[in-house]
Amino acid sequence: MTKTAETKLAELKLRLLEISDLAGAGALLGWDQSTYMPRGGAPARARQGATLSKLAHEKSIDPALGKLLDELAPYADDLPYQSDEASLIRVARRDFEKAIKVPSAYVARASALGSSSYDAWTRARPANDFATMRPFLEQAVELSREYAGFFAPYQHVADPLIDAAEEGMTTASIRSLFAELRSELQPIVRAIAEQPVPSDGCLRGSFPETTQLDYSLLVVKQFGYDLDRGRLDKTHHPFCTKFSTGDVRITTRVDEKLFGDALFSTMHESGHALYEQGVATALDGTPLGSGTSVGVHESQSRLWENVVGRGRAFWEHFFPILQDRFPDQFRRTSFETFYRAINKVQRSLIRTDADEVTYNLHIMMRFDLELDLLEGSLRVKDLPEAWRARMRTDLGVTPDGDRDGCLQDVHWYAGSVGGGFQSYTIGNILSAQFYAAALNACPGIPAEIAKGKFGTLHGWLRKHLYEHGRKFQPGEVVMQATGGPMSIEPYLAYLRTKYGELYHLPPTGEGNRRASTGGR
Known part of the structure; x- marks a missing residue:
């Protein structure tokens, strides 16, 4: 590569670093709003977030950036596809071509709505007050349709929203x-x-x-979550956020009358954090410095929360410690009683509390409803009743109010409708596929987990998934790590084995069908 190309590559990295810094500052404001910000700060926070989003977007669509990418394209073609430099130019070009289709004014409006809507939702949900959220949700639907319009023509209005989360996937493939x-x-x-x-x-x-939080931290530290580069705080709806490879934070919520909500939420978010902390440091501050897709990201939160954290081997090590930390609560509880309790399958109202077997039915219902909202066949004012009807049909239960119905998820009340929920099910599918590949390569992983050791599993995931960041598209990552495209078979085998044992289910033919992959 000539010196001129090296100079241009350095300029590209500097421009991308500025965009990353603005995005990081915006993320920090969002983290603060969701954790410690006083209620009175909400109006200004919406404005501040919109300003930062607008500035970052303006830098993302600067014609000088596009010109630089054009000039570097020939050099990228001469480099190995998997190299950091070729990957950076390739991904930055893809991001630029998407960004230039979206006006900066739209980005600012969407950011402001998301902030204001989230603030209102934190009060409306406990109050069972859908009427307050209706205008916010109507605006979110319109903004989502407007976003899709920037990418017309499309086969379905949700396609651009889905592609933003799961590159290469469409409404039809989902x-x-x-x-x-x-x-x-x-x-x-x-x-x-x-x-x-x-x-x-x-x-x-x-x-x-305090005891719940301490126990949760004990667990995720053993997973490999680095508290020198992270922290744990409380929030309304748990999340993980990254400001840099050296600052990846997780949040949780605590119910002092119910054990498990804090622990499993913390394990879930630590899966996201392990992914982000595992991205190669050299990719920090560039478009490559984060996970490759929402679904692949969710595979890690679900892997550590469920495949590991609700597994028998995990609790062979951690149940005695739990009894020691909570002697009055668990000293008379048998291992089998506890294990069956945390893996209880029951049709239920709340997605985040749902068991592994019924969880995806919640996701599919939400996916269908948001398609109806985007298509216009369902009006926002009719959403509560449509929600109740689908819950009766799909899960056999009906919420008494909207608090446990259409207000329960923050996603639609954060400024956008569509393209989000499907990633949870994709994550479930891939969690089993990645874990099966890890076991195939390292059969001793379950025995290590039973001893509270997670280094081999964490190391395999870091090598085959985490360190690459966004260098590869989702389908490429899955193929490289597992040897095949995304498939539902490992996931079905996992569920049938685990819950077949717990519920003494008769053997079922597993078939050989393959699911669609995200594409290249």
Whole structure:
């Protein structure tokens, strides 16, 4: 590479670093709003976030940036595809071509709405007050349609929103994936629902907040979460946020009358954080310095929360420690009673509390409803009743109010509708596929987990997934790490094995069908 190309590459990195810094500052304001900001700060925070979003977007669509990428394209073609430099130019070009289609004024409006809507939601949900959120949600639907319009023509209005989260996937490919998965899950749900529901009474009682948080931190530190580059705080709806590779924060929530909410939320967010802390330091401050897609990211939160954190081997090590930390609550509880309680399958109202078997039914319902909202076949004012009807049909339960119905998820009240929920199910599918690949390479992982050791699993994931950041597209990452495209078979095998044992289910043919991948 000539010196001129090296100079241009350095200029590109400097421009991208400025964009990254503005995005990081905006993320910090968002983290503060969700954790410690006083209520009176909300109006100014919406304005401040909009300003930073607008500035970052303006730098992202600077014609000089586009010219620089054009000039570097020939040099990228001469480099190995997997090199940091070629990947940076390739991904930055892709981001630029998307960004120039979206006006900066739109970005500012969307950011301001998201901030204001979130602030209102934190009060409206506890008050069961959908009327307050209706105008916010109507604006979010219109903004989402407007965003899709920037990328017309499309096959479906949701396609640009889905592609923003899962590059290469479409409404049609998600519908096909969900139809296949639903047909396999429903018989499992029915077979389990016919059996008596195991008691989870051991999880209910008095569990001091400080002890729960300390125990949660003990667990995720053993996973590999680095507190020198992170911290744990409380919030309304748990999340992970990254300001740099050296500052990746997680949040959780605590119910002192119910054990598990804080722990599993913390494990979930630590999965996101392990991914972000594991990205190669050389990629920090560039478009490559984060996870490759929302679905791949969710695979890690679900892997550490469920595949590991709700597994028998995990609790063989951590249950005695739990009994020591909460002697009055768990000293008379048997291992099997506790294990069945944390893996209880039951049709329920709340997505974030749903078990592994029914969870995806919640996601599919939300996906369908947001498509209806975007298409205009469902009006926002009719959403509460549509929600209740779908819950009755899909899960056999009905919420008494909107607090546990259409107000329960923050996603639609953060400024956008569409393109988000499908990633949770993609994450579930990939969590089992990545874990199966890790076991194939390192069969001793379960035995290590039973001893509280996670280094081999964490190391495999870091090498095959985390360190690459966004260098590769989702389908490429899955293929490289697992040897094949995204498939529902490892996930179904995982559910049938685990819950077949717990609920004594008869063997079921697993088939050989493959699901669609995100594409290249």
